[in-house]
Amino acid sequence: MIIEEEEKKEEKDERFSTDLCECYLLLNSIFSNKLRSICVHCLLKAALKKEENEEVQTEVEMALLTLSEMGYCEVPKELYLNELKEIIEHQQKHRNLTKLAYQSAWQFLINRFCTNKFLEDTIANELHFGREAARELEELTRNVDWKRKEVERGKETKEEFALIRWLRMFYVYFYRCKLKNEEITILIGGIVQVDRAAKENNEEISNQCIYSLMNAAGNRGVRVEDLLKGGAVDVVLESMQRPTLNKVMTNECCHFFMSVSYRLEEEDEYEKEEEERKELNRKVFEKMEEEGYEDTITSFYETLEFLRRNYNHFFLKKVSDYFVNV
Template sequence: MEIRDEDKSNDDVQGPSLANKFSKMFSELEHCTESEQKAKIEEMNGLVEEMNKKELRTILLLKHVGYCNVLKNVWNPCFDSSSLGERFQKITEEEEKKEKEKNEKLLTDIYECNLLFYSGVPSSELLSICIPDLLKVALKKEESEAKQKEVEIALLDLSRIGKFYEIEKELYLKEITEIIKHQQKHRNLTKLAYQSAWQFFIYRFYNNGFLEDTITNELHFGREAARELEELTRNVNWKKKEEEMSKEEAKEELALMRWVETCAIYFQSCRLKNKDNVGLLKNIVRIYQAAKDNCRDIIDYCTYPLRNASENRVVKVEDLLNGEAVDTVLVEIQRQTLNERAVYNCLGFFENVSKRLKEKEDDEMEEVNRKATKRKMLEKMEEEGYEDTIASFHKAFRSFFKKNIELIYL
């Protein structure tokens, strides 16, 4: 990747900059042996220590490295304690302390880099500076490949701002709504960019129930997510292993997994019953069926939205049964390789369904339907001894709940 610095001095032109050396070495890491990688990383750390502040601004193109890591699902738990991470933190603190003339572009660049490496907890002041900057980039309508990449990275950065950050709607609501509506009309964003826009918005929904009508009825999340999932399901090559995929194929799979994750957050927060939700759950079931033989990671993702939808009553129990969600979870819970989180999701699904089937309906016709659904469910679970299978997991479920209480929230 070529690195450009608009502020180059004559001295910089005389030879390759430290940042260019760093970038070149990073690009070579993938093709090195483990011992060679360690040696290069040590040398790269040395280069970081030599860099002056101007060079550091150039190396903020590390956000592109972060972008590549996101595409490959690479986790970077040690970034905060690295020399570069510590330097970013120091510069951020210095800029935020300034009474005036803050370098907002520098802050946004550093913030983008931190987001892509999942580093640090941003202050409310930093969020108020960076979110409008990122949205300004994301609002660009040019369709050149370079501009699309800029928009994609800006939206990907925004999507990394987790659901636990409460953000004033004035910072984002008008702009993110415009981005989504423009995409629905023109379809000019990449799949990853569009998913990222929705993920940022759905995360805001977690803390702000007032967004429900906008997300569900005005922008039709359920319909849009179902449409994207259906298309991605057709495009993903389910027979290829991860290491065999091309860059574009891997990107399609990542977008699909992130859509499923976003659906889980939506169902965790949503309270409105909507026919679009039924179609969305059917698409998630189709993904499970397509992925079950070769894509374990995607299957694990699929259990989240099914659990959350059953808990928040966004569809009727008979929709879960007729849409094959019940069959899907029954098959999943019998897998010998089931991990603890999948056990939690599957058992949670059945506990939610069981509670709902025990509740009497005030409406006479609804009560008749409930009893018929309950009878059908019991027959299905007794057919092949599913009740014994589920009971055998309760010990693992209790152990998981005690040890990992913080992990039960997606």
């Protein structure tokens, strides 16, 4: 049916074609090259509509959401790059898309990053991903009702849904993007602010923040200074004192510091002059010492190294209690 609609020379029903393409992409995980090309072209055409009435904005949101759910399959850049740049740049000027639609546009682009390394400069420098993502996090955090009654917390709001999608997207970004960029500090700061708002009220969102920061700590494009200035070291230390800390989050927090430690050693050797190196080390370990964790992290260093070598991702259950009560 999709191919038949595409091959019509006149009287094409574009809305019907859009509906068919959305169904096809959402109901499949493996796509033929021909159908994938038709669907991407069709949905981007729908997503480029600029009218601000509710019906059109719903259509745009659904088209972008569908594209964002395609996963990491390879899509030739000729099919999407100019259109995605136009959508994102127009939103930066006019702010006419819904929160979910804008996040979905970035999601589709970041997913393409997995198979197209050339996108790194476009994402980081041309489209200012760090700045834009931090701004979206700030607005969504401000609009979430963090003090909802306990009975209502199981009902995820659209703002919480969008926040979680942003935070999960950062896994891919921090894993793939090795380009140093001044906006990284802003993005780290945005994640930290979300965690501080969520940690007493929404454990899932708070945990997603820590996962993102752990990935950032291992990324050579993220400087240790970015983690310090953005508040990541502080907020991970704060997380280790949560009474609800479980073994999975204990693992993530410790891996954050393991990554920072390795990074300090790397910068020791390759990047820093002696005085700068000493100052950076002093700042990191002062943060840890303030909370009483310097000796604790150091004592676990060999265990962390063992875990890294053996791809063992979990500590024993009692370790979480040890960190909470240290």
